Amino acid sequence: MIDKNPVFSVVDGKVCINGKVFEHTELRESKEYLQSIGAE
Numbered sequence: 001m002i003d004k005n006p007v008f009s010v011v012d013g014k015v016c017i018n019g020k021v022f023e024h025t026e027l028r029e030s031k032e033y034l035q036s037i038g039a040e
Contacts, residue, residue, distance in 0.1 A: 004040045
C-alpha cells in the first residue's frame with residue numbers, strides 16, 4: 001500500500017520525502033517522485 005500523504009523533512013540541508021533524500025538540485029526528481037506515489 002502506498003501512502004498518499006508523504007512525510008517531508010530536512011536532513012543535512014536536503015529535502016527528505018518518506019525517507020528518500022533529494023539534493024536541492026533534484027527538485028524535478030522530487031516532484032516526479034511525489035507524482036509517482038499519487039501524493040495529495
